[in-house]
Amino acid sequence: MGETEENVQELLSQEEVNYTHVDITDDFMFAYVMQRPDICIELLEYLFPGHEIQRVVYLAADEKSEADITIVVENGVAKTYPVTQKTLAVAFGKKGIRMDVYLDDGNVVYNVEMQTTRSRYLPKRSRYYAGQVDINQLSRGQEYDQLKPTYIIFICKFDPFGKGLYQYTFCNKCDEVDGLELGDESYKLFLNTAGTKDRLDSEDSPDTAEGGSSKISDGLKELLKYMNNTKDYPVESTQYDLIKKIDEAVAHAKRDEEWRLAYMTYQANQRDAELRGEARGDERRAKESALSMYSDGLTVEKIAKYVGYAVDVVKKWVGVSV
Numbered sequence: 001m002g003e004t005e006e007n008v009q010e011l012l013s014q015e016e017v018n019y020t021h022v023d024i025t026d027d028f029m030f031a032y033v034m035q036r037p038d039i040c041i042e043l044l045e046y047l048f049p050g051h052e053i054q055r056v057v058y059l060a061a062d063e064k065s066e067a068d069i070t071i072v073v074e075n076g077v078a079k080t081y082p083v084t085q086k087t088l089a090v091a092f093g094k095k096g097i098r099m100d101v102y103l104d105d106g107n108v109v110y111n112v113e114m115q116t117t118r119s120r121y122l123p124k125r126s127r128y129y130a131g132q133v134d135i136n137q138l139s140r141g142q143e144y145d146q147l148k149p150t151y152i153i154f155i156c157k158f159d160p161f162g163k164g165l166y167q168y169t170f171c172n173k174c175d176e177v178d179g180l181e182l183g184d185e186s187y188k189l190f191l192n193t194a195g196t197k198d199r200l201d202s203e204d205s206p207d208t209a210e211g212g213s214s215k216i217s218d219g220l221k222e223l224l225k226y227m228n229n230t231k232d233y234p235v236e237s238t239q240y241d242l243i244k245k246i247d248e249a250v251a252h253a254k255r256d257e258e259w260r261l262a263y264m265t266y267q268a269n270q271r272d273a274e275l276r277g278e279a280r281g282d283e284r285r286a287k288e289s290a291l292s293m294y295s296d297g298l299t300v301e302k303i304a305k306y307v308g309y310a311v312d313v314v315k316k317w318v319g320v321s322v
Contacts, residue, residue, distance in 0.1 A: 023230040030114040149185035166195030193228035294318040
């Protein structure tokens with residue numbers, strides 16, 4: 001039995017696993033709920049008012065064969081087609097898989113992720129994701145001039161730039177010429193669930209002039225408010241069906257035994273990754289200590305005793321023939 005299986009059994013053996021804290025902002029739950037095409041399409045339509053989405057494509061892994069498949073949902077009908085190469089995926093309970101959502105509506109590609117932890121590397125991650133989306137398109141035979149517009153979207157439970165906006169939208173522009181965009185159609189959106197205004201230049205957040213970013217919808221503001229505090233949000237009285245759908249989907253998942261097992265497997269994989277990271281950190285610190293002690297003239301045997309590693313390992317670290 002592997003470490004992950006042991007961790008799952010440990011979680012299963014507990015008398016009670018607390019799922020009450022799991023809501024739509026949990027990355028696993030978010031990716032799970034976004035498997036509902038109706039919810040996913042409506043979320044994108046909240047983000048992009050006036051953009052009618054009829055078709056979405058999910059990239060996933062076939063659990064039986066572990067081959068790659070594309071799930072196409074068009075007019076409510078799901079069909080599956082094999083794809084030749086996977087560079088992005090939405091899969092559950094598998095090691096090394098990001099819990100994000102990769103969608104293609106035929107005209108635009110969207111990559112959506114829930115972000116609950118503040119990280120100064122988030123902008124660099126958006127750049128990496130954009131590159132991965134482009135690689136995924138090119139790997140399926142497209143020429144670079146056929147690349148679709150891409151939106152990398154982070155829904156953050158914190159203000160990523162500290163300006164109080166609901167949404168921060170970035171595209172590549174010319175430093176020397178005001179208003180001149182590169183036109184590469186690569187966009188990064190950071191949504192702030194704790195936002196309070198549309199733009200910095202107005203407390204009332206009016207619609208912007210022609211050529212500027214439009215005011216975000218009241219529905220999106222309300223959705224962000226819900227995500228910011230799902231526990232106290234009055235779901236029953238909201239006028240927005242999407243919020244009710246999401247809340248019901250989350251509640252249904254937490255009652256479903258299959259989802260619970262998948263969630264525990266995901267948690268176990270996360271725990272394994274953390275333990276491996278800790279082990280690598282311990283080894284790195286031990287190696288640094290060994291090199292320092294060796295430079296101070298200690299013997300390899302004494303160093304091995306102090307750092308708790310085999311003599312042969314320490315010899316490799318300090319460059320002594322084994």
